[in-house]
Amino acid sequence: RKGSSDLTLRHDDRLLGGLLVDGFDEESCHSRYQSAMYRRNPGRRPSPYLIAKLRRHEALQRRCGPGTAAYSDALEQLKSGKSVASPECRYIVSLPYQGLGNRILAVASAFLYALLTDRVLLIDPSDGMDELLCEPFLGATWLLPPGFPLAGYATFSNDTAETYGNMLRNKVIGADAAADISPAQTPAFAYVYLHSDASAHDKNFFWDEDQRLLRDIQWLVMRTDNYIVPGLFLANAFRGELDLMFPEPDAVFHHLGRYLFHPTNHVWGLVTRYHNAYLAGAAQHVGIQVRVFGAQPNSPELLEQITSCTQRHKLLSEVLAAGEPMTMPPPPASRAKSKAVLVTSLKPWYHEKLKSMYWEHAAANGEVVSVHQPSHEEFQRFGVRSHDAKAWAEIYLLSLADALVTTSQSTFGYVAQGLGGLRPWVMYKPDNDTTVPDPPCGRAVSMEPCFFAAPNYNLWKKQWLDASTIVPHVQRCADFAWGGLML
Ligand code: GDP
Known part of the structure; x- marks a missing residue:
C-alpha cells in the first residue's frame, strides 16, 4: 500500500497535495509553505474527499468564527444558558492539556470531531499554543477570544456538573436514549471530559446514542490529553465519513497534523x-x-x-574494538x-x-x-x-x-x-x-498515535467491548495493551 507513486507526495509540493491552501501571508508563518522542502520523506497524499471537507470546514470557520455576527449570537445564547432549536453555528472549544505531545494530540482529536460534526474549532490559548502554532484556517482565527463567558472553564474537572458524564448519570440528558431530546431540555453547553480519570459515563461519549444527544448542544468544551481518534471510528454515524476521508486509516494524524500544526x-x-x-x-x-x-x-x-x-x-x-583493522578513512x-x-x-x-x-x-x-x-x-x-x-x-x-x-x-x-x-x-x-x-x-x-484510554464499555448495551471487534483497523497498541491504534 505504501510507496506507490499515486499515494505518496512529490517533494516539491508545498501545498502537500492540496492539503494546504495558497493565500496565506507567507511572512506571517514561514513554516507553512517551507516544510515540504525540509522533508526527505514527502509523506502520504490526502484523499480528494478529505481536501473537499477541509475547504468546507474553512468556510465554516469564516462564517461562524470570532468576529462574525453568528459568533456574537452564539455567545449570547451561551450567556443566557438556553439553547436554540437548530443553531446556525455550533462550536467545540478545545482545552489542550499536559505536555506538548499530549496537547497536540488533543487539538488534532478535537479538530477531527469538529470536522465530523460541523462544529467550529476554537482552542484555548492560555497555555501558550498561540506562540507555538500558526493559524491553520485561512481568513479565520482558531483562538478562543478573551472573555469567554463560561466562568472557570479552564479549571473544569470531572466534578463539574456539566460534564457529559455527570449530565448523563444525573439524567439531565439521555433519560431516554432512543428519543431525541427536545430543545427545552437541551443544555446550552456540555463539557466533554476525556482525560484518563474520566468516568464510564464520560467515556460513553463514543457511541451513536451519545452523539445524538450531543448533536444539538451548541457549545462543547473538550478536555483530553489523549488521541481519541480510534474511538471516533466506533460510532456508526462517523465511520462512513471517516472511511471516505481516510482511505488509509493509518494516516489520520499524518494528514491532520500536517494540516494543523505549523510552527510559528x-x-x-x-x-x-x-x-x-x-x-x-x-x-x-x-x-x-x-x-x-x-x-x-x-x-x-x-x-x-x-x-x-x-x-x-x-x-x-x-x-x-581498539586494535581491529579499520577501513581507510574517507577523504x-x-x-x-x-x-x-x-x-x-x-x-x-x-x-x-x-x-x-x-x-x-x-x-x-x-x-x-x-x-x-x-x-x-x-x-x-x-x-x-x-x-x-x-x-x-x-x-x-x-x-x-x-x-x-x-x-x-x-x-x-x-x-x-x-x-x-x-x-x-x-x-x-x-x-x-x-x-x-x-x-x-x-x-x-x-x-x-495510540489512544491510551480506548472505550471498552457501552452503557446503553451494558456491554464490555473490544474496539477491534467493531472496527477491524482499530487494534490494540503494542506499547499499551489497553489502548486503541489505527492500522
Ligand atoms: P510524553 O509525556 O512523553 O507523552 O510527551 P509530552 O510532550 O506530552 O510531555 C513531555 C514534555 O517534557 C515535553 O512536552 C517537553 O516539555 C518535555 N520533554 C520531554 N522530552 C523532551 C525532549 O527530548 N526535548 C525537549 N526539549 N523537551 C522534552
Whole structure:
C-alpha cells in the first residue's frame, strides 16, 4: 500500500497535495509553505474527499468564527444558558492539556470531531499554543477570544456538573436514549471530559446514542490529553465519513497534523537553523527520542537498549574494538557515507555517550557518524514558553529524519512519527530498571498515535467491548495493551 507513486507526495509540493491552501501571508508563518522542502520523506497524499471537507470546514470557520455576527449570537445564547432549536453555528472549544505531545494530540482529536460534526474549532490559548502554532484556517482565527463567558472553564474537572458524564448519570440528558431530546431540555453547553480519570459515563461519549444527544448542544468544551481518534471510528454515524476521508486509516494524524500544526516563525527558526547547521549535510538522518523523567538516574541499560536497537536494525553501524583493522578513512568533507544522529532527551548523558562512542571508535562499515542534541532541559517544565518552543522544535526535527527510534508510550514521539510519516522502531519499557529488554525494540505497525484510554464499555448495551471487534483497523497498541491504534 505504501510507496506507490499515486499515494505518496512529490517533494516539491508545498501545498502537500492540496492539503494546504495558497493565500496565506507567507511572512506571517514561514513554516507553512517551507516544510515540504525540509522533508526527505514527502509523506502520504490526502484523499480528494478529505481536501473537499477541509475547504468546507474553512468556510465554516469564516462564517461562524470570532468576529462574525453568528459568533456574537452564539455567545449570547451561551450567556443566557438556553439553547436554540437548530443553531446556525455550533462550536467545540478545545482545552489542550499536559505536555506538548499530549496537547497536540488533543487539538488534532478535537479538530477531527469538529470536522465530523460541523462544529467550529476554537482552542484555548492560555497555555501558550498561540506562540507555538500558526493559524491553520485561512481568513479565520482558531483562538478562543478573551472573555469567554463560561466562568472557570479552564479549571473544569470531572466534578463539574456539566460534564457529559455527570449530565448523563444525573439524567439531565439521555433519560431516554432512543428519543431525541427536545430543545427545552437541551443544555446550552456540555463539557466533554476525556482525560484518563474520566468516568464510564464520560467515556460513553463514543457511541451513536451519545452523539445524538450531543448533536444539538451548541457549545462543547473538550478536555483530553489523549488521541481519541480510534474511538471516533466506533460510532456508526462517523465511520462512513471517516472511511471516505481516510482511505488509509493509518494516516489520520499524518494528514491532520500536517494540516494543523505549523510552527510559528520563532520555532521554525529553531528548527531550520539546527537542521541546516547540523543535519542537512549528512546522507542519512536518524532521530532517536530518549524520553526520560527528571528524577530518573542515567541508565547504562537504557544506553545499551539504544545501541543494540540501532545496531541490530542497521540504523547505526557497530563500532570496532581498539586494535581491529579499520577501513581507510574517507577523504575530508566526503558526505557519501555520513550519518547525522539527532538525539532528543531531557538529559545530556545518552547523547554524550553515543557521541564519544563514534569518536573513540571507528564505525565498522566506515561511515562517518555525527551525534547531536539541541537541548537538555533536565526536567519537564510547565507554562515556560522557551521550554515549550524547544520541545516543539525538537519534535519537528525528529519528524524530518529518515528513520526514527522512539520511546514507547510517549506522545512526544507519536507526534514526530505522525508528522514525518514514519513507522518508528519503538524501545519498549523494560520490566525493571536493571534489565535490557530483548528484543530491545520493535518496528511499529503504524505511524498512528495510540489512544491510551480506548472505550471498552457501552452503557446503553451494558456491554464490555473490544474496539477491534467493531472496527477491524482499530487494534490494540503494542506499547499499551489497553489502548486503541489505527492500522
Ligand atoms: P510524553 O509525556 O512523553 O507523552 O510527551 P509530552 O510532550 O506530552 O510531555 C513531555 C514534555 O517534557 C515535553 O512536552 C517537553 O516539555 C518535555 N520533554 C520531554 N522530552 C523532551 C525532549 O527530548 N526535548 C525537549 N526539549 N523537551 C522534552
